[in-house]
Every structure is written in C-alpha cells, then in structure tokens.
Amino acid sequence: MDPLSSRRPRRTALTNAVLTIVAERGLDQVSVREVAATAGVSIGTVQHYFPTKDDMLLAAFNDVVQRIRQRISSLCAGPHVRNNLSAVLHQLLPLDDERAAESRIVLAFAARAATSPALAGVQQTILTEITGALTDAFALAAAHATTDRCRLAAHIALAATDGLALHAASTHGWISASQLSTTLDFLLDMLLPTTEPGYAITP
Amino acid sequence: MDPLSSRRPRRTALTNAVLTIVAERGLDQVSVREVAATAGVSIGTVQHYFPTKDDMLLAAFNDVVQRIRQRISSLCAGPHVRNNLSAVLHQLLPLDDERAAESRIVLAFAARAATSPALAGVQQTILTEITGALTDAFALAAAHATTDRCRLAAHIALAATDGLALHAASTHGWISASQLSTTLDFLLDMLLPTTEPGYAITP
Numbered sequence: 224m225d226p227l228s229s230r231r232p233r234r235t236a237l238t239n240a241v242l243t244i245v246a247e248r249g250l251d252q253v254s255v256r257e258v259a260a261t262a263g264v265s266i267g268t269v270q271h272y273f274p275t276k277d278d279m280l281l282a283a284f285n286d287v288v289q290r291i292r293q294r295i296s297s298l299c300a301g302p303h304v305r306n307n308l309s310a311v312l313h314q315l316l317p318l319d320d321e322r323a324a325e326s327r328i329v330l331a332f333a334a335r336a337a338t339s340p341a342l343a344g345v346q347q348t349i350l351t352e353i354t355g356a357l358t359d360a361f362a363l364a365a366a367h368a369t370t371d372r373c374r375l376a377a378h379i380a381l382a383a384t385d386g387l388a389l390h391a392a393s394t395h396g397w398i399s400a401s402q403l404s405t406t407l408d409f410l411l412d413m414l415l416p417t418t419e420p421g422y423a424i425t426p
Numbered sequence: 427m428d429p430l431s432s433r434r435p436r437r438t439a440l441t442n443a444v445l446t447i448v449a450e451r452g453l454d455q456v457s458v459r460e461v462a463a464t465a466g467v468s469i470g471t472v473q474h475y476f477p478t479k480d481d482m483l484l485a486a487f488n489d490v491v492q493r494i495r496q497r498i499s500s501l502c503a504g505p506h507v508r509n510n511l512s513a514v515l516h517q518l519l520p521l522d523d524e525r526a527a528e529s530r531i532v533l534a535f536a537a538r539a540a541t542s543p544a545l546a547g548v549q550q551t552i553l554t555e556i557t558g559a560l561t562d563a564f565a566l567a568a569a570h571a572t573t574d575r576c577r578l579a580a581h582i583a584l585a586a587t588d589g590l591a592l593h594a595a596s597t598h599g600w601i602s603a604s605q606l607s608t609t610l611d612f613l614l615d616m617l618l619p620t621t622e623p624g625y626a627i628t629p
Contacts, residue, residue, distance in 0.1 A: 338450070394550040
C-alpha cells in the first residue's frame with residue numbers, strides 16, 4: 224500500500240478532532256493532549272503528524288477552506304445564476320446545527336488569523352476566491368453592470384453574510400435562522416432586483 | 427479618599443493591559459502572568475481584581491463595549507441623520523491603526539463569545555443597542571419606511587460593517603482602508619439614496 228495514501232485517513236481524523244474541539248470549546252482549548260484524547264490516539268502520534276499547535280491549526284483551517292471551496296465551485300454552473308448565488312451565500316449562514324458549528328469554527332480561525340500570518344494567508348486566499356466567484360456570478364446575473372460594481376456587490380454580499388454569521392455565532396440565538404435568511408434575501412433583492420436591469424449594480 | 431474610586435484607575439490599567447495583549451498577540455495569550463507583566467504589577471494584584479482569566483476577559487470586553495456605546499450615542503443627534511449614520515458605521519471599520527487594533531479585539535471577543543455564555547451576553551446586549559439605534563436612525567432618515575424595513579436595513583448595515591472589519595482584520599491588508607470606506611458608502615447609497623423616498627427601505 225502506498226505509504227502516503229495510508230497516512231491521509233489518520234491525518235484527517237486528527238484535523239477533524241481539532242475542528243470538533245474548536246466548535247465545542249473554542250480554539251484556545253486545542254492542544255496536542257486534547258487532540259490525542261479526542262481522536263483516540265497517542266500524543267506521540269499527534270506530534271508525528273503535527274509537531275506544533277500552529278501546524279495543527281493550519282492543517283485544520285485548510286480542511287475547512289477546502290469544504291467552502293467545493294461549495295462555491297457550483298456558483299456559476301447552470302442557468303439560474305441568481306439562485307446559485309443565493310444558495311451559496313445561504314450555505315455560509317448558520318441555518319442548522321452543522322453550519323452553526325462551521326460558523327463557530329470559521330469565526331475562531333478568522334480571529335486567530337488576526338495575529339497569525341500563516342492563517343491570514345489561507346484566509347486571504349479563500350476570500351479572494353469567493354469574491355472572485357461572486358463577482359463573476361453578479362456579472363452573469365446583471366449583464367449590464369460594470370466589473371467595478373459587480374466587485375462592490377460581491378464584497379457587500381460576502382461581508383454581510385460573514386457579519387450575519389458572526390452575529391449569530393457570537394450570541395447563541397440573538398438572531399434566528401429565519402431572520403438570517405430574510406435579511407440576506409432582502410440584501411440580494413437590493414443588489415439584484417428581479418426586474419432587469421438591476422437597480423443597484425447597473426448604472 | 428473614597429476606596430472605591432481609588433480602585434478604578436488600577437482596574438482600568440489591568441483591563442487596558444488585557445486589551446493590549448489581545449490586539450498584539452491574540453486572546454489566547456492573555457494570562458494572569460502576562461497581564462501582570464504588561465501592567466507592571468504583581469501577579470497577586472491581578473488576582474485581587476480578577477480571580478480568573480474569564481473575569482479579566484469579561485471586564486475587558488465590557489470596557490470595549492462601553493467605548494462603542496459612547497460612539498453610537500451620537501447617532502440620532504443633530505439634523506444630518508444620514509451623515510451621523512455613515513460616520514458611526516465608519517467608526518466601526520479599521521480605517522486607521524487605532525481602529526485596526528480595536529477590530530482585532532472585537533473579533534477576538536466575538537469568537538470567544540461563541541463558546542462563552544458570559545461574553546455572549548455582553549455581545550447580545552451591545553448588538554441589540556446598536557441595531558436599535560441604527561433602526562431609529564434609518565427611520566429618521568427615511569420617513570416613509572416601515573419599522574420592519576428599517577430594522578432589516580439596520581441588520582444589513584451592521585452585518586456588512588462587521589463583516590468588512592472581519593475581512594480586513596483577518597487578512598492583514600487584503601482590503602485597503604479606502605476600499606472598506608467605498609464599499610460601505612455604496613451600501614449606504616443603496617439603503618438610503620439621496621433622492622427621497624429611499625428606494626430600498628421605503629415601499
């Protein structure tokens with residue numbers, strides 16, 4: 224058996240353990256000892272794959288980003304770009320337990336990235352990819368809009384979505400799932416009214 | 427001298443030390459030892475005011491929230507509500523070094539609040555106050571808008587502002603100060619066009 228491919232499942236089990244700890248107890252509870260206990264392996268095994276806590280966090284954040292990347296790949300596929308746009312942004316909101324856990328994780332890594340250049344690099348890469356894909360989607364949905372306006376719309380849509388997710392994750396229920404969804408729909412209706420040409424992003 | 431008032435300056439020096447550590451090195455670097463070293467006092471002094479790390483974080487977060495509260499108090503004062511609204515939201519963006527440090531601090535506490543009920547309570551209180559004040563400001567600026575639409579506009583404006591601050595703080599320069607400002611202005615122009623009645627929040 225290829226030694227590299229046999230390493231992959233165990234490495235993934237360890238990064239999943241990191242993400243479980245982050246979602247349930249917060250990023251500062253991640254340690255080699257806690258990850259070993261959660262994954263059911265020895266401390267030596269964790270250290271074999273990840274010599275430092277920073278190595279573990281970087282690998283776990285890359286796993287999260289990879290999941291988000293797979294979702295946005297559907298953004299410009301198919302004829303209903305506006306629906307795709309709405310669906311992808313709704314996927315980034317904590318509308319069920321699974322996505323609520325992901326919001327806590329993404330928020331924890333964003334906060335850590337503020338003082339970690341390695342995590343900030345990953346964050347910068349994924350934000351660049353998402354805003355690029357959103358800009359293309361807005362351009363497809365509003366044919367007469369300039370690229371500058373589509374880029375502004377992309378930044379607003381992503382900032383509002385991430386801000387809503389932050390407000391929900393940091394308050395435990397201050398804003399309900401249906402309010403999150405209604406607020407995002409209201410914003411998209413402003414950015415892309417169903418009657419063409421779109422008011423906000425076409426001149 | 428009143429013993430209570432004489433305690434206040436030292437307590438504030440300690441919470442300021444907490445905030446300095448959070449802004450420069452991240453929230454997980456806060457400890458009784460580090461706060462004592464940063465404030466130039468003994469470990470015993472820190473423990474006298476704050477028996478646990480959670481007590482320190484809660485006091486420091488309350489100090490940050492108090493600063494934000496003072497700013498939003500100007501929101502509905504004076505005749506130019508739209509300008510006030512814009513000015514207050516711009517104050518929440520990391521447009522200079524001082525506000526960049528504050529954005530890192532606010533982001534760190536928001537992430538910690540996701541797994542801390544005490545911090546989540548403070549976060550919920552300040553978000554309720556800000557969205558309430560923003561809702562009132564939108565109602566004054568767009569006289570014909572319904573309260574529901576003003577509340578939606580308030581949620582979008584605050585979510586987009588906090589999301590932009592998150593994107594800037596977590597990437598170290600991916601989005602510039604002038605881009606942050608332009609993006610927020612574009613959103614406010616959508617929510618409150620200068621020609622009355624406002625397109626987006628009036629029926």
